[in-house]
Amino acid sequence: MATSLLSRQLVLSLQQNLRLTAPGCRYVSKAAAKTQMEFEYDGPSMKTEVPGPRSKELTKQLGEIQNVGAINFFCNYEESRGNYLVDVDGNRMLDVYTQISSIPIGYNHPSLIKVMSNPNNMSAFVNRPALGIMPPENFPEKLAESLLSVAPSGMSRVQTMACGSCSNENAYKAMFIWYRNKERGHNIPSDEDVSSCMINQSPGCPDFSILSFMGGFHGRTMGCLATTHSKAIHKLDVPSFDWPIAPFPKLKYPLEEFTRENAQEEARCLEEVEDLIVQWRQKGRPVAGIVIEPIQAEGGDNHATPDFFKKLRNIAHKHGSAFHVDEVQTGGGATGKFWAHEHWGMDDPADIVSFSKKMLTGGFYHKDELQADKAYRIFNTWMGDPSKNLFLAEVLNVIRRENLLEEVTRSGKTLLQGLYQLQDQYPNLLSSARGQGTFCAIDIRDDATRNSILLKARDKGVLLGGCGDRSIRFRPALVFKEYHVHMFLNVFSDVLAEHN
C-alpha cells in the first residue's frame, strides 16, 4: 500500500514540477509550490490501527472528565504538517476532513507560525479585550485587511463573534430587531415593549419566527437549534420554537443532467416556502428572516441551483423577511470561490452572511440596514478574539499569494471526475457524486457501509467525514493539490474494492 502511494506520489510530483516549469503557467508560483513540497510529508504512513493504543489510553483518561463518545483519536499537532494529520500513535493520515472543515491552509503552516513568533502580535494573544467597548488600536485596520477584504457583495459591515453558533444567534437577533423596527415604523420601543420584554412576553419579546429548511444545520444553541433539522440527536429533549420549516430541494445529480426534474422540485419547495410564510403570518408568528446554507453540509451535502437561491432571495424580499446565508461551513474558499453564494452570480445575494470554521473567527456580515440601531443590542464580553483576526489576515495572504482558489477549483475538478469514475465503476455502492471546488460528497449504499468505508480508509491513512444519512463529505484544506486528490482516489478505490 505504502509503496503504491509513494510511487504514485513521485509520479504526481514530477507531473506537478513539469507543469510548473511550462511556459505561461501562472496558477501557482514556483516558490510557493516548493515551500509546500518541502514542508509537507510525502504521503500517509500508518503504524497501528486507528485509534491506536496510545489514543485508547488517552480516551480512557479523558472519559473520566467528559463524554468521549465522539472521540476519534488523539493527535500530535506538533508533528502534523500541511494536509497530514499525525496521531499520538505515530500514524500519519491525509486529512480530507480537517477538524470538521475548520483548518483553512493545513497544519502548522509556516506563515501562521510566523504570526505567532512576531513579537508585535504577542499582546493580541495575552490580553483578550472586550472588543465592544475597548478594542485595540489596530482593530479597524485588521478588520479591513482581513474580513472586509473578502466581504460579500453589497456588504461593508461585519461583526465578529467567538463561534458559529454565536454568529447565527446574533444574526437572528439582528434580523428580529430590524423586522420589529420596520413594523413599528421607528425605533422607539413603547413602555409596554420595555416592561413585557423583561418577563419574556410579547409585545416586547414578539412572536417572530425564522424560516429554516429540513436538513439544514445552523448550530446547537437554542435559537440556532430551532433552525437546525439535520439529525434528531442534535435536537432531542431541548425545548424549541414553533417556527416554519420548509423542504429543501431533493435534487438528482449531476444537476446538469436532470435540469427539468430538478427545476420542478425546486419550484415545489419555493411554493411551500411562500405558503409557510403566509401561514405563519396568519398564526401571528411572522417570518422575520429566512436562513439557509448554500450547500446543506451536515445534513448531507444537499445542493440547489443558483436559480433556486435567486428565487428564494426574491421571495424574502417580497414578504419583507431578511435573507440570511449561513456560510459557516461553505465559506472560506473550499467551493472554489471565497463564498459559496458567489456561484449564484448575484449583486445582492443576502442581507446577512454568517461565517466561522475556516475563517478562524466567527461573525457575520450584514447590509447597513441590518445594523442594530442602539448600542448593547448585539453585544457580549469578548465579541470575537483579535488573535484570530491576525491569523485570518495571514490565511487570506496565503490564499492570494498561492492562488489557492484556483488550486481548489482545479483539485475539485479532478476530485469530482475521480468520484464520477468510481461511481461508474461501483454503481451498487456509490451514487450522486456532487460538489463545488473540493467541497464534494458522494452517497454510499447504506449507513453501515458508509461507516465501514470511513474506518477502512482511515486505517489506510485517509481521514474522511460522514454527513447526512449515508454520505461521505470531502473537506480538505485549501492546500489540497491535484496530487493529493490522486493519492486519496488511490486509497478510496482500494477501500471500495473491498466493499463491492
Place this chain on the structure above:
Amino acid sequence: MATSLLSRQLVLSLQQNLRLTAPGCRYVSKAAAKTQMEFEYDGPSMKTEVPGPRSKELTKQLGEIQNVGAINFFCNYEESRGNYLVDVDGNRMLDVYTQISSIPIGYNHPSLIKVMSNPNNMSAFVNRPALGIMPPENFPEKLAESLLSVAPSGMSRVQTMACGSCSNENAYKAMFIWYRNKERGHNIPSDEDVSSCMINQSPGCPDFSILSFMGGFHGRTMGCLATTHSKAIHKLDVPSFDWPIAPFPKLKYPLEEFTRENAQEEARCLEEVEDLIVQWRQKGRPVAGIVIEPIQAEGGDNHATPDFFKKLRNIAHKHGSAFHVDEVQTGGGATGKFWAHEHWGMDDPADIVSFSKKMLTGGFYHKDELQADKAYRIFNTWMGDPSKNLFLAEVLNVIRRENLLEEVTRSGKTLLQGLYQLQDQYPNLLSSARGQGTFCAIDIRDDATRNSILLKARDKGVLLGGCGDRSIRFRPALVFKEYHVHMFLNVFSDVLAEHN
C-alpha cells in the same frame, strides 16, 4: 492630582515592603512582589480627556464597519501593564473594570508572555482542533492541571466551551437531557420523540423550562436570553420562552446589620420560587433547572445570604430540578474564594457550575449524572480552545504562587472599609456599599450622577464600570493590591467631593 497619587503610592509601597520583610509574613513571596512592583507602572498618568483625539478618530473609522455606540476608547495593549490600561492617546488608567471583569492577573503578565514564547505551545495556537473528536495529546493533562485543579465541590467532570453564553446554553441542554431521561426512566427516545423533535414539536422538543431570577444575567443567545432579566435593551424584540421568573431578594446592606428583614425577604422569594415551580408544572412546562448567579452582577451586584442559596438548592432537590450556579462573572477568585459559591460552605453546592471571563475559556462543571448520555448531544466544532487552557493553567500557577486569593481578601477588606467610610461621609450620594473580596459595589444617588462619576473618575485615571440602575461595580484583577485600593479611594474621594 498626579503628585498626591504618587506620594501616596510611595508611602504605600514602603508599607508594603516593610510588611513583606516582617518575620512570619507568608502571604506573598518577596520575589513575586518584586516582580509585580518592577513590572507595573507607579500610578495613572493622563494626557487627554478620555476618549482622546486618537480614540475618537478610530471610533469614527470603526463606525464605518460596526455599531460603535458602546465603544469607550481604543487601547494600546502593548503598553498596558498589570493593573494599568494604556489607551491610544497615551492615557494610563488604573483598571478597576478589567474588560468587563475578564482579565485575571492584569495586562501582559510576564508568566503569560512566557506561555506564548514557549515553542512547545506554538501548535496549540496555530492548529485549533475539533476538541470533541480529535483532541491534542496533552488535553486530559491540561484539563487536570487547569480546570480540574479548581473544580467545585462534588464535581469531577468539565466541558469547555468558547464563551459564557455557549457555556450556559449547553448547561441548559445538559439539564433538559437529564430531566427528560429521568422522566422517561431510561434514555431511549421513542419514535415519536425522534420524529417530533425534527420539527421543533413536543414530545421530542418538550415544553420544559428553566427558572431564573429577575435581575439575573446569563448571556444573550436565545436560550440564555430567556433567563436574563437585567436590562430591557438586552431582550427587546427577541422572541423568548414562557419560563418562570422569580424575584431575587432585595436585601439591605450591610447584610449583617439587617439580618431579620433580609431573612424575611429571602423567605418571601423562596416561597415564590416554590409557587412558580408548581404553577409551571401545572402549565405543562416543568422546571428542569434553576439558574442563579451567586451575586447578580450585571443586574446590580445584588447579594443574597448563604442561607438563601442553601434553601434554594434544597428546593431544587425537592422538586427534582437541576441547580445551575452561573459563575461566569463571579468565578476565578475575585470574591476571595476561587468560586463565589464556596462562601456558602456547602459540600454539594450545585449540579452545574458554568464559567468564562477570568477563566479565559468558557465551560461548565457538572455532576456525573448531568453528563449527556450519548455522543454529539453536547457538541460543536471547537468545544473551547486549547490555547486558552494553556493560559488558564499558568494563571492558576500565578494565583497559587502569589497567594492571590489571600491578596484579594485583604485588598477587598480595605476596599469595602473605604467604601463604608465614603458612604458615611457622603450619605446623600452613596449607599449600600457591599462586596466579597474585591467583587464590590456601591449605589449612587441616581443614574445620571453614577454616569457622571464614572466619566470623571476615568478622566482622573481610574477606570470603573456600572451595573444595575445606579450602581458602580468594582472588578479589578486579582493582582489589585492594597496600595491600588488606596490609590483608587484617593481618586474616588476627589470625584465624590465634586458631586456632593
